[in-house]
Every structure is written in structure tokens, then in C-alpha cells.
Amino acid sequence: MVEQLLETWRTNNRINLFLIDHISDEGMACTLSKRGGRNVVRQFAHMHNQRVYHLQGRAPKLATALCKFKGDEEPSKQSLTEALVCSAEWVEVYLRDCARGAVKHRCFKKGIIPTLGYFIAHESHHRGSILLTLKECGQKLDQQTQSAIWNWDKM
Numbered sequence: 001m002v003e004q005l006l007e008t009w010r011t012n013n014r015i016n017l018f019l020i021d022h023i024s025d026e027g028m029a030c031t032l033s034k035r036g037g038r039n040v041v042r043q044f045a046h047m048h049n050q051r052v053y054h055l056q057g058r059a060p061k062l063a064t065a066l067c068k069f070k071g072d073e074e075p076s077k078q079s080l081t082e083a084l085v086c087s088a089e090w091v092e093v094y095l096r097d098c099a100r101g102a103v104k105h106r107c108f109k110k111g112i113i114p115t116l117g118y119f120i121a122h123e124s125h126h127r128g129s130i131l132l133t134l135k136e137c138g139q140k141l142d143q144q145t146q147s148a149i150w151n152w153d154k155m
Contacts, residue, residue, distance in 0.1 A: 002099040005116055006092055012120045012149035015149045019127065019141075020077050020084075027139035028077065032132070040133055043126045044080050046068040050122060051087040059094045059105040064122060066090060091119065 019083065030118060031039035038046060055063035066087055069075055075083070096118060098107040108115040127149070134140055149155065 001097065004093060005099065008087055009088070009092055009095060009116060009119070011155050012123060013084060014133075014155050015127065016044065016047065016123060017081055017146075018149065018155065019130065020080055021128070022141060022145045023130075023134065024139060025077075027134050027137070027141075029074075030067050030133050030137035032136055039074070040130050041074045041080065042072075043130055043133075044084070045073060045075055047123050047126055048080070048083045049085050051119070055087075055090055055094060056120075059097070060095055061104070062090050062094055062097075078147050079142065 006074065026043040029039055031037060033039075052066045052068050054061055054126060055066065067083075069083070094105060097105050098112045108118065131141065131146070
């Protein structure tokens with residue numbers, strides 16, 4: 001069961017990396033905000049930052065190797081990819097440790113499955129926002145790419 005939970009987390013992260021690879025540089029700069037809200041690249045950076053934030057609060061020793069992006073920072077696709085790969089690995093360690101009952105880590109009160117659910121729900125929310133932003137800004141992804149993120153057996 002634990003391995004299935006971890007594979008679910010890995011698949012979620014592969015979807016993020018897949019999207020970064022398939023969004024153009026112009027698309028990464030798109031935003032719907034009229035008041036300086038996050039563009040696409042900053043939404044991906046926010047996903048990484050939230051992972052780090054939760055690790056800092058729930059398993060501080062696991063977060064020591066991780067750095068957050070600054071709020072207005074617009075990292076390159078390569079930097080985003082590297083950060084998301086690294087933070088995903090540490091979240092996986094955290095989830096595995098929680099499943100084993102590691103007392104030094106704080107899981108959500110309702111357990112490991114709601115914890116994983118929160119992480120995936122948060123990132124899925126931002127992926128939806130990213131896809132809407134791209135569509136509204138004329139940078140819509142092709143149908144094959146849009147469909148691929150739903151094929152978890154192949155992702």
C-alpha cells in the first residue's frame with residue numbers, strides 16, 4: 001500500500017515536469033492577473049515553495065537541503081525542474097517516514113492519505129490554473145499534451 005501511495009506522488013510530480021517541458025517560454029510568462037499575480041512560471045515555483053514550507057514545519061531536518069524561490073523570482077525551466085525533482089524526493093522520504101510511524105515527523109492529524117491528498121490537490125489546483133491561463137492567453141497546449149496528463153498508467 002505504501003508503495004502505491006508513493007507512486008501516486010511520483011506520478012503527480014511527473015505531470016508537473018511533463019507540463020514544464022511542454023509549455024513554451026512565452027507560455028511560462030503568461031498571467032491572467034491585472035495586479036501582479038503569479039504568472040505560469042511563478043505558479044510552478046509556488047508549488048515547490050509549498051512543499052518546502054510543509055517540510056520545514058512538519059519534518060525540519062528533511063527540509064535543510066531545500067531552498068525556496070523568492071516571491072517575485074522567475075526561475076528558468078531547468079531551475080524549476082531541478083527544484084521540483086529535489087523537493088519531490090524529500091516529500092517522498094517524508095511520506096515514507098510517516099507511513100512507518102516516524103515520530104520526528106508531523107503528518108496531518110487525519111493520517112498519511114489525507115496528507116498526500118492535500119499535496120496533490122494543491123498542485124492539481126495550480127495545474128488547472130496554469131492550463132486556464134495558457135488557454136486565455138492564446139498559448140493553449142495541444143490536445144495530445146492536455147490528454148497525456150490524465151493517463152496516469154503511462155505518465
